[in-house]
Amino acid sequence: MSWPAFQFDVALDLFPMLAGLLAAVGCGLLGNFLVLRRISLMGDAISHSVLPGLVIAFLIATSRSPLAMFVGAAVAGIATVVLVELVKKLGRVEPGAAMGVVFSVLFALGVLLIESAAVRHVDLDADCVLHGQLETLFWTTPVQSWDEVFQLRTWTGYVIDPAVVNPETGEVVRSAIYHQGVPRQVVTLAVMVLAAFAFVGLLFKELRIAAFDPALATTLGFNASALHYALMVFVAAATVASFEAVGSILVIAMLICPAATARLMTDRLLAQIAWSLAFAIAASIGGYVAATAIPSMWGKEPVNAAGSMTVAAGVLLTLAIVVSPKHGLVVRAIRRRRLAASVALDDLLAALFRFAEQGEPKVPRARLAQLVPGIRLDRALGLARKRDLVTLDDGLVALTPTGLDTGGAIIRRHRLWETYLVEQAGVSPDHVHETAERLEHLPPQPDLPADTDPHGKAIPPGV
């Protein structure tokens, strides 16, 4: 195994990387609103069901002009939403099932149309629909100097060597050599990303209210279903723009993963969108580099870049589930451990206080171990000694004056709760201990003038 190797090559890597990045950013941005509305599957549905739209648009327009493709996709996107609603209503099935039925049928229809004789000569094949052709976006003659970067023709393409024609026969001896400008797919993607940002930027508050409270949005005059359809048109457009370069798998992943990952990082919508864009960029660039770098460790050939970006997006989501600062598994485990430790400490102090009440201020460790089980006692004792709440002398544990106050406060809360449950909630006295045992660890306490609890024990005075 060797070190991962990746060499950035402008000719080979610039446009594939850029295409992946643009597709990820555009889809990632729009995906936020799908995740918020809990209709992430809609991205999946639309990215499949645009296929018949594209084929039919091609049949009508007889060309693959971007405008025809866009119109076909937009119509298919809206048709998907309408059909899903219809199936949901008439079939009385859950939304997920409705989406599943609609998009699989429409996708199949698209495949059938492609396979049919009428369009067989077109290079719309199912393979390219799935994983795209990112690797074909190489740059034949990349720029050689900084001067060229600032020349328009570098980006639009120009003729390097004109064709040579035999003047007598009119036969082409050598065909023209072109410098290829920015690939069409990258231009389309850039336009899509700009349009998506303009859409979300201009209608941010409208999209937010329509996603959060469609009824209020509608009564305020912001028609929630119109906004929903507009969003779906943009999702369909993003899907089509991304299709050719990166394939539908990456589109689906980017509509869901960055937004879902971002949702774990923050509780604010703007921050969520910012995070989702960062994750989209990280997944696309990281995935592209990894497609070459990781196989190189075993001396293998690079793998499909779009697939690798998709995996990267999934890896980021997994990482966020584990380490997210608010909802991550690690944070939750730490919180649980802290809670367990503080409960054990409370139990220890309460037990010591009860012993002290019965005239036994010094308690052998072994007897405490019966009350606060094993490992928790060690941690609780460690914590209590660090906070100067108990002393440990010769196997005998005793409360310090502060420890006595703290333990007293816990017992006070426990007995006040017992009193409250019996007097105010009508619970029988022999049933209240367990509930009080839980409530004593929490801040609220009943405000009662009682001196003794239902079992006749004195309630320690408040400090």
Place this chain on the structure above:
Amino acid sequence: MPELSPTAARRPTNLAERPEHSPDSPLSVHAMTVAYHRKPVLWDVDYDAPPNRLIAIVGPNGAGKSTLIKGCLGLVPRSSGQVEFWGRPHGEARSRLGYVPQRESVDWDFPVSALDVVCMGRYRRIGWCRPVSRKHKRASLDALDRVGMADLAKRQISQLSGGQQQRVFLARALAQEAELYFMDEPFAGVDAATERAIVDVLRDLRAAGRTVIAVHHDLQTVPEYFDDVILLNMRVVASGPVAEVFTQENLHQTYGGRLTLLAEAAEAVARAASGERAP
């Protein structure tokens, strides 16, 4: 609409005697029928709301209380009937109408703060495509302050208690600065402190000349909190001032046995309409 029950003949309001679409009346409903999946939920509702009153909509489960509000606001399609606000159609009255949906109708895990939600009440004033300016944020903060929630403005809404969430909704309605408010169960599942806060706000609104129509569940508190009442069970059983209308007999008609006949008839119609056979 055929007469289906003997109660229909004794309806207190009579369309012919009603002044047609009084411009004083914030809400005039004329022969409104609403059906879900062809099953009628509201039948032939006539109602004129008196201005500057607190009005409760009361009735059993499934009586169409929420649907009455949604039908008025165009949130569910009406099978028939007309609704006017101050004698004008809904489109011309939008900015004078406030709406508080049921608390359960939204996703409280949504990544917004309490203040963000209240600002939504200002969106119509702000208009399309424009960001929420500082002026509107201040107005929203004032609204939060009126329900005693100013110090929780930055809190994410899932971290609020049920009562606090209801107050956020109320603050959002205040931020709308409407003249007629529709509230769908504002008192559902709230603590005593929130209930008092809501009642105070309702009285403030009345003092400021506004009208409130609220779905209310607790019959005990109707006379204390409200001036007028609409007793609803698929149709308006009775409506008017609490003192006149909120009687044992009317309540019995609303909740009691007789109207189950109407409900049964509706079921039968629905079954026939959807092509199913009667059991």
